[in-house]
Amino acid sequence: MFLTAANLAHYLAARGFVSSGDIVDGQFRVIEAGQHNRNFKVLCGARGGIFVKQIQAIDKLAQSSLLKEAQVYRLAQKFPDWAASVPTLLDYDQTRHSLIFELIRDSQNLREFYYQQRVFPTSLACLLAEALSYYHRLSFDENVLDADIPGLQKRVPWIFTYYKKSYFPPGSLSAGAVQFADFLRSKPVLTGHLDSLFETWRFETLIHADLKWDNCLMYHEAGQPKLKLIDWELVEFGDRRWDVGSVFQAYLSHWIMRHYRDQSQKREQLLQDTIDNMPFMFASIQAFWQAYCDQMQIAVQDRPSLLLQCLEFSAVRMLCTAFESLYGLAQVSEHAQALVELSQEILDAPARAARNLFGFVEEY
Template sequence: MFLTAANLAHYLLDSGLVDVADIVDGDFKVIEAGQNNRNFKVVVGNNRGKFLKQVQSFQDLHRSSIQREADCYRWAQGFPLWANLMPTLVRYDQSRYCLILELLSASENLREFYNKHREFPESIAGLLGDALSVYHSIKIDLDSTETNLPKLSNKVPWIFTYHKVSYFPANSLSGGAVQFGDVLRSLPTLQTHLERLFDIWRSSDLIHADIKWDNCLIQQVEHEQRLKIIDWELVQMGDVRWDVGSVFQSYLSFWVMCSYRDSSLSTQQLIDDTVANMPKMFASIRAFWNNYRSARNEGSTENDVCLKTCLEFAAVRMLQTAFESLYHCSEMSPHAYALLDLSQQVLRDPTQAAVDLFGLTEDV
């Protein structure tokens, strides 16, 4: 059974997750929050609720990703610091491929927070740096016979090789996404960078693999701010520099994407606006990087994470953001072109980009 706003109350009653009083007292609300899945926020009163995520279809790919996320939540319970970064798992209904989590009250994702306030507190950036260092530091024995160890892939993200092969059925892409691929295949220098970075990818550590501000929630608990990371569907063995780079690209792409619905802006205007506004983020970027590096003991050979490569991976992740922004576009948008241009700026000279675009003055 697929869940809908209409049948959700009945499902929750049958599952024992709410009772009749919760519904009839008038404090029961269902809010659709779907993107790639069927997502629902169920609010009961002011302080209780559930978040439900169900697959859109019963195709194998969707089944495996949500099953992996459920396994990840269970497995994380053996690592309290990591589990503390996640919402609480209530139940996984395998018959319906439905993940049920405790709803995080008084929370909003970082994109919403930064769009609203246009301030970038160092304290929040530091929390994010600490959070990544927690699960990046987990040591995993892939030969372990633990039954609760999820099946973790170790694939390099598709964007590194998209100039060679498309991983999407032709009829599933918008005209803008098709054009993006054509543009990518017309830039030999960019392709050389992608191939070089593909070759240095290392699948040695646990990574989230889809870090972005939408997947980072800031929660106010009394007088304390807490950070939670959600959407662990793509968790895998991979390169920690991809997650770190994904945070860096979230900063750089913010000024382009916050005006995404403004079709009057040219590509150059978007780039100029980004360059002019990035200094507002420099202290936040430094707080993120310094906290992450300190927590990971970056002075050691074992945990070495090179800033230069993190920034190069950020540039690659920005290409993926450009592609994703074109989902409903009939042609390449100025915003996608701006992201493409900024990505190439970073790849051409990551040392200069560290200073000019990210406010990081240390050697890279």
């Protein structure tokens, strides 16, 4: 059932994606690239390369998520701009619960790029804004979507109400992640913000729902930078502001999350590093916002209020990042506490955060 580096050649040959000549001639090479799934990069002959993604465990949720992702890629093919901004799906194997993509050679995700290069080009920010706009500006009939993407949900993200109820099976979380709910409950002003924002959620179009720099793949084509959005397994019918806010929080959480496994770092220093370094990102942040608004044809007079709403959602999305950082930890870390503090700072005063944390001009 499960694919391995050893049996991948036979599997791909059986499905017609590699030839015996590729394997015999020594042009077939497998690189394991798994994180939450079984991922493999396959370099092979004339085709150039294939990327294979298989779920890690056979359970209904994982199977449903993989099917949703496959259907999103198929739906995207109906819209040329959107199709160009996602990987090319070659095959969905429902028996093996795997997806086969055309490999994007010499690519890396934005997190890797920013960590290595320590620069934040406005060109990449604009590419990311355009990629979001390609599917955000589409109008879908909900009944048609239900048929196109089985299992598509209409729900507000779980993090809004995590302090009230855990949505995870008993024993599946680390002690630190369990304590995170108690940590949120100790901040009634913050949870009040969550309750208020919960009521503002809109169900308006497809959203990626898990936008982060890990899921933004950059590469070059004819010397020009290109970008694709990957990992659509959490796709939902929801609120565009969540995806946009997710991008804003990726900028803000960057400085805290660089070394989140280093438990010697203190909350105060992590916050100071963020304040000191955010100005290096201001041009990129503003380029992203300007490009997104232009692509979505948002009226100039509507942009300030929309920005503040997106920043509020970025603060909630940052709580997800804090939660995710606690995987395997026995207690709420300094990094998670710093992220929560930044989240509350935004929610307490969005306009001030727009200026001080994100570098927007006074009218925002």
